[in-house]
Amino acid sequence: MxxxxxxxxxxxxxxxxxxxxxxxxxxxxxxxxxxxxxxxxxxxxxxxxxxxxxxxxxxxxxxxxxxxxxxxxxxxxxxxxxxxxxxxxxxxxxxxxxxxxxxxxxxxxxxxxxxxxxxxxxxATEDIIADRMGQYASGTARDMLDQARTLFALSEGLDLDYMERRIRYETAGDYGVEDLQP
Structure with missing residues (x-):
């Protein structure tokens, strides 16, 4: 099912x-x-x-x-x-x-x-989380932080170094993996 x-x-x-x-x-x-x-x-x-x-x-x-x-x-x-x-x-x-x-x-x-x-x-999960963080950082989609945090909480085995780089890139350096913690 x-x-x-x-x-x-x-x-x-x-x-x-x-x-x-x-x-x-x-x-x-x-x-x-x-x-x-x-x-x-x-x-x-x-x-x-x-x-x-x-x-x-x-x-x-x-x-x-x-x-x-x-x-x-x-x-x-x-x-x-x-x-x-x-x-x-x-x-x-x-x-x-x-x-x-x-x-x-x-x-x-x-x-x-x-x-x-x-x-x-x-x-990849890391890239969709980074994308959501980028949308959140843009100020146009405030609900994207919740989506990113939910995905982070549900996911196992993430490449945190890669995701950190991707989030930093998508948010112009304003956010990182630590911001996924509630």
């Missing part, structure tokens, strides 16, 4: 099939970042409304989305760059072509098998 809420599990399965389709075309698998990565690592203790994706092959990725039934919302009040599947309650959006502007170490990306659906790649 999956530890995730049903709609998130369904979206993960869809993302795994799309990731496998990209790999079948000899393209790098897209990387899940943002709130969906937080939901994975928090086992749905923190929920997301969309899947933020990093891929250097956006055109191909979006073509595969269409093949899997996704549509781009249009019309009044639909100012989104993302894609929606009529059966899922979560949108998918390409947010970048490079992982954290090239600052994250690609070899830390975590492959995760999603049942029989396929394999997805997810940003």
């Amino acid at each position: 999956t530890p995730y809420r049903p709609e998130f599990s369904a979206a993960l399965e869809m993302f795994a099939r799309i990731s496998d389709a990209m790999a079948a075309q000899n393209l790098s698998r897209p990387i899940l970042v943002g709130g969906a990565a937080v939901e994975i690592y928090s086992l749905s203790n923190i929920n997301t409304g969309d899947f933020d994706i990093v891929t250097g092959s956006q055109t191909c990725f979006e073509g595969i989305l269409v093949e899997h039934g996704f549509v781009r919302p249009s019309g009044p009040g639909m100012a989104t760059r993302g894609w929606i599947h009529p059966d899922l309650k979560l949108g998918f959006e390409v947010v970048s072509s490079t992982l954290l502007d090239g600052q994250a170490e690609r070899e830390r990306v975590r492959p995760i098998r999603i049942g029989d659906s396929g394999i997805i790649e997810v940003i």
Whole structure:
């Protein structure tokens, strides 16, 4: 039984099939970042409304989305760059072509098998925590400190030296691992 809420599990399965389709075309698998990565690592203790994706092959990725039934919302009040599947309650959006502007170490990306659906790649826990701390430090997303602290508390085996460097970079030196303690 999956530890995730049903709609998130369904979206993960869809993302795994799309990731496998990209790999079948000899393209790098897209990387899940943002709130969906937080939901994975928090086992749905923190929920997301969309899947933020990093891929250097956006055109191909979006073509595969269409093949899997996704549509781009249009019309009044639909100012989104993302894609929606009529059966899922979560949108998918390409947010970048490079992982954290090239600052994250690609070899830390975590492959995760999603049942029989396929394999997805997810940003490293240390990098998503650093990303959340960076958003918190910017002053535009005060709730991100709680997300970072929750992920830190739930995670085991973190590379604290790497995470310290990443947090310091993302926060322009203002915060570090010690700020993850409540």
